[in-house]
Amino acid sequence: MSKAIFTKENILLNESVATKEEAIKLAGSILVKNGYVDESYIEKMLQREELTSTYMGNFVAIPHGTEDSKQFVKDSGISFVQVPSGVDFGGGNIVKILIGIAGKGDEHLDILSKIAIVCSEEENITKLVEAKSADEILAIFEGVN
Template sequence: MSSVLTKENILLNAEVESKENAIRLTGNLLVENGYVEPQYIEKMLEREQLTSTYMGNFVAIPHGTEDAKKAVKESGIAIIQVPGGVEFGPGNEVKLLIGIAGKGDEHLEILSQIAIVCSEEENVLGIVNAGSKEEILAYFEGVN
């Protein structure tokens, strides 16, 4: 089984102009690294329609709907820095996108680890301002 989070899953200094593009970019990273089938991205967009994945503290956690599980090959996380921010609804600025694909119920464990890291605004800002993928990985050591 490959790691849930590797350097290849991290994108530094991305610029996105819309929530939809942010979600597509996040999904594409999961597709490119072999975690999900391309149709997972549509399920991520569908999920966002149902309920926003904005979590506060400049963080959004785009993920697929419940029926998207069949498009998941293995559990993985994509992390994208958006230092310039992207609007996820009125007043909800996102600077850190964390895409999640979970096999079975594995996403719950992954989510709880991420929630712990991202509950501290200083961690989030540290990740957003990190100059390297290694720096970002260090914040999420407990995830793999």
């Protein structure tokens, strides 16, 4: 029985971070704390960001590990960090929502596509940025788990 991909414990609201590295470490630390990945996965998330920005547009970034980070993933999981004041991801790209992903095998592609659908609707982004509870966040991502 694999664990739930996305739970209340994976959500941090109203955070404030100074840099994109700090933001990515925070998204990764949730995955570590809740047993989805080994500590080493965070380093792979930072490496991935150096290769290509995980900024997706619409105030959203989806940090995840590099291709060779699979060995550090125990279970597929998603972390969610809300940064209402925003954090600069470079090139004037401001991120208010970070969705950290760890996928077992090829599951990350499926997870990514579901998240992309939710995040492609601007009204969903507004709701995510303004959400005051983990339940509100989970309701918006209902189909992802």
